[in-house]
Amino acid sequence: MTLRQTLASLPRDARDTLFLLFVIVWVIAPQVGTLPVWATLMVASLMLWRGWLAWSGQPLPSRWTLLLLLGVAVAGTLFTHRTILGRDAGVTLIVMLLTLKMLELRARRDAMVVFFLSFFTMLSNFFYSQSLLTAAAMLVALLGLLTALVNAHMPVGRPPLAQSLRTAVRMALLGAPIMAALFMLFPRMAPLWGVPGDAMAGRSGLSGVMKIGSVAQMALDDGVAMRIRFETPGGEPPPQRDLYFRGPVFGSFDGAEWLPMSDQAGEIIAARPTPPANLRTQGEPLRYEVVLEPHKHPWLLLLDAAPDKPEIANVGTFMTQELQWLAMRPITDVVRYSATSYPRFAHGPVAMTPALRAYTELPAGFNPRTLALAQQMRNDPRIAPDPSRDNSPALVEAVLARLRTGGFVYTLDPGVYGQHTADEFWFDRKEGFCEHIASAFVVLMRAMDIPARIVTGYQGGERNPVDSLWTVRQSDAHAWTEVWMPAKGWVRVDPTSAVSPGRTGASQRLQAPRGAFANAVGALSPDLVQNMRAVWEAVNSRWNQWVLNYTQSRQMDLLKALGFQSPSWQDLTMVLGIIVLTFALGGVGWSLWERSQHDPWLRLLDRSRRRLAMAGLPLPDHLPPRSMAQRIQAQFGAQGAAVADWLLRLERLRYAPTAQSDRTALTDLRREYRALRWPQAPSNANAAAAGQARRHASNA
Numbered sequence: 001m002t003l004r005q006t007l008a009s010l011p012r013d014a015r016d017t018l019f020l021l022f023v024i025v026w027v028i029a030p031q032v033g034t035l036p037v038w039a040t041l042m043v044a045s046l047m048l049w050r051g052w053l054a055w056s057g058q059p060l061p062s063r064w065t066l067l068l069l070l071g072v073a074v075a076g077t078l079f080t081h082r083t084i085l086g087r088d089a090g091v092t093l094i095v096m097l098l099t100l101k102m103l104e105l106r107a108r109r110d111a112m113v114v115f116f117l118s119f120f121t122m123l124s125n126f127f128y129s130q131s132l133l134t135a136a137a138m139l140v141a142l143l144g145l146l147t148a149l150v151n152a153h154m155p156v157g158r159p160p161l162a163q164s165l166r167t168a169v170r171m172a173l174l175g176a177p178i179m180a181a182l183f184m185l186f187p188r189m190a191p192l193w194g195v196p197g198d199a200m201a202g203r204s205g206l207s208g209v210m211k212i213g214s215v216a217q218m219a220l221d222d223g224v225a226m227r228i229r230f231e232t233p234g235g236e237p238p239p240q241r242d243l244y245f246r247g248p249v250f251g252s253f254d255g256a257e258w259l260p261m262s263d264q265a266g267e268i269i270a271a272r273p274t275p276p277a278n279l280r281t282q283g284e285p286l287r288y289e290v291v292l293e294p295h296k297h298p299w300l301l302l303l304d305a306a307p308d309k310p311e312i313a314n315v316g317t318f319m320t321q322e323l324q325w326l327a328m329r330p331i332t333d334v335v336r337y338s339a340t341s342y343p344r345f346a347h348g349p350v351a352m353t354p355a356l357r358a359y360t361e362l363p364a365g366f367n368p369r370t371l372a373l374a375q376q377m378r379n380d381p382r383i384a385p386d387p388s389r390d391n392s393p394a395l396v397e398a399v400l401a402r403l404r405t406g407g408f409v410y411t412l413d414p415g416v417y418g419q420h421t422a423d424e425f426w427f428d429r430k431e432g433f434c435e436h437i438a439s440a441f442v443v444l445m446r447a448m449d450i451p452a453r454i455v456t457g458y459q460g461g462e463r464n465p466v467d468s469l470w471t472v473r474q475s476d477a478h479a480w481t482e483v484w485m486p487a488k489g490w491v492r493v494d495p496t497s498a499v500s501p502g503r504t505g506a507s508q509r510l511q512a513p514r515g516a517f518a519n520a521v522g523a524l525s526p527d528l529v530q531n532m533r534a535v536w537e538a539v540n541s542r543w544n545q546w547v548l549n550y551t552q553s554r555q556m557d558l559l560k561a562l563g564f565q566s567p568s569w570q571d572l573t574m575v576l577g578i579i580v581l582t583f584a585l586g587g588v589g590w591s592l593w594e595r596s597q598h599d600p601w602l603r604l605l606d607r608s609r610r611r612l613a614m615a616g617l618p619l620p621d622h623l624p625p626r627s628m629a630q631r632i633q634a635q636f637g638a639q640g641a642a643v644a645d646w647l648l649r650l651e652r653l654r655y656a657p658t659a660q661s662d663r664t665a666l667t668d669l670r671r672e673y674r675a676l677r678w679p680q681a682p683s684n685a686n687a688a689a690a691g692q693a694r695r696h697a698s699n700a
Contacts, residue, residue: 017054021143185576247457249322283341303341312337348489359451374447403498410500451484466538625651
């Protein structure tokens with residue numbers, strides 16, 4: 001016997017339970033990556049147990065067993081999250097409650113609770129991801145839950161699940177217009193509108209500190225960091241060497257980690273004024289639009305250098321003295337902003353100040369060989385012939401020449417560095433990623449008493465051939481340096497370019513190892529993987545643009561297009577209310593018209609009800625055919641058996657149709673209605689009631 005035949009032979013309760021279990025597993029599956037391990041294992045075990053109980057027809061566990069399991073779930077949630085409140089703890093608890101409720105699925109009331117919890121769990125998936133893939137998976141889950149819900153409201157017979165699915169799809173399509181209206185017009189008022197999230201949880205990105213190896217780990221992530229549309233002829237970006245997107249700036253070194261000099265480079269404390277950056281722009285400006293992916297930090301990634309505030313809806317922004325732009329809150333969802341940058345610029349003081357001395361400090365007891373190398377280079381007359389003059393440009397060039405010719409290698413896997421990271425890079429390993437190179441360079445510069453600091457961000461990117469957007473990935477994360485020179489200020493120096501010119505000049509990023517499937521597809525068609533990724537990212541970009549980034553400002557633009565001069569959220573509410581009321585009235589009108597004009601089954605049932613009233617058995621309008629049949633048998637006995645059987649077949653036609661078409665079956669039942677011997681009206685007790693019913697039937 002095949003699996004399909006086995007499923008077809010199961011009792012209806014077992015079949016419906018297994019289908020509902022499959023749908024619930026589909027709803028919970030995206031949560032596996034966020035649920036605690038014990039919760040995932042417990043859910044899987046209980047779901048398998050419930051499926052086996054349904055398959056084998058075994059009784060459900062006792063209430064004491066369920067109470068014990070509930071105690072374990074609550075205790076596990078408290079132990080893992082230290083609370084039952086908040087996003088993560090709440091999702092864990094709701095998933096466990098849904099799973100346990102499936103073990104208590106005995107009555108119709110229990111089924112309704114399961115449906116309620118399932119819909120809530122489905123929505124909780126969007127707490128962690130609002131991607132197009134998640135939305136598609138939850139659309140399938142919605143149709144599955146609606147199918148199970150429709151099937152639960154068809155208690156008679158064994159209706160096929162395909163019929164319930166068709167009804168569910170029709171319901172979803174009927175609800176789609178009002179859903180679209182709510183999405184477009186429901187007022188988005190912060191902080192009420194948004195997705196709850198934990199402050200620092202989430203995807204990888206640039207960090208508030210730079211520990212040797214952190215950027216290399218991020219380079220293994222090929223996810224999208226941001227997408228850019230340049231407002232240039234043909235959307236062409238500037239040269240690759242100018243594509244430096246500025247992030248956190250690090251000026252403090254403790255021997256192991258680089259930290260920001262200003263607290264504003266990390267968490268926002270207040271929107272207090274910062275010292276002027278003394279930014280001096282040159283040449284033509286470059287205008288562009290950025291779609292920034294969430295990274296849980298307040299950093300706005302802009303091309304060096306942006307003197308003007310980026311235009312971002314409902315979010316305040318400010319610039320630090322290190323030229324880094326920050327938002328007034330962490331970026332927890334997709335953000336779109338417009339900006340203007342000048343690839344040619346200078347910034348910082350042009351003469352030595354006491355504040356610059358902090359950028360020459362080094363911790364004691366670290367990198368002694370690098371300190372000795374710095375002293376040797378400063379005393380070398382070939383590099384610094386006149387010690388009384390500023391020799392910083394010559395010293396910088398000498399260090400870059402050492403990187404070009406000293407056998408240094410740019411690699412993603414240089415191994416684990418020890419305590420003296422700069423010494424190991426300059427004298428032992430001679431290989432590293434961009435943060436190894438930048439850190440060793442700045443340490444050497446400071447050892448020669450030249451102010452220097454590290455800048456992190458993204459460098460380069462690639463054009464998506466499908467939508468022509470410039471895509472910057474996490475694998476484009478980069479670390480470069482800035483060196484202070486008299487009369488010039490801070491000057492960008494990228495030592496990685498000296499080791500690997502292709503990294504910044506030709507977008508030759510290091511590639512993370514691919515999986516077996518990607519390697520197999522790439523072997524068959526080298527361009528297929530890239531083309532598939534380009535198409536998928538273009539579709540995701542449209543999803544971000546028109547769905548995730550549909551903000552209050554876009555709502556107002558929509559109202560302006562509809563003729564409102566100065567739209568407000570009150571106007572949104574009014575338009576939405578009119579649309580909802582119109583849909584509601586239209587639905588009521590359609591329902592009434594359909595019932596009176598287009599439902600022959602209801603008309604036939606109403607005729608039978610009037611016929612029974614003439615026989616002395618008035619029945620309320622809400623009574624279903626099965627209950628009517630029971631009343632007939634109770635009052636008329638064998639005389640009403642044929643009518644009762646006819647009513648039961650009428651009910652089966654409605655709620656458990658067979659392969660025979662509805663129209664043919666209804667025609668047969670209508671013919672039988674005319675041929676039935678209906679019970680006779682009583683002669684004495686109910687004569688008056690029967691006469692009244694007869695007059696009512698004749699008027700109808």
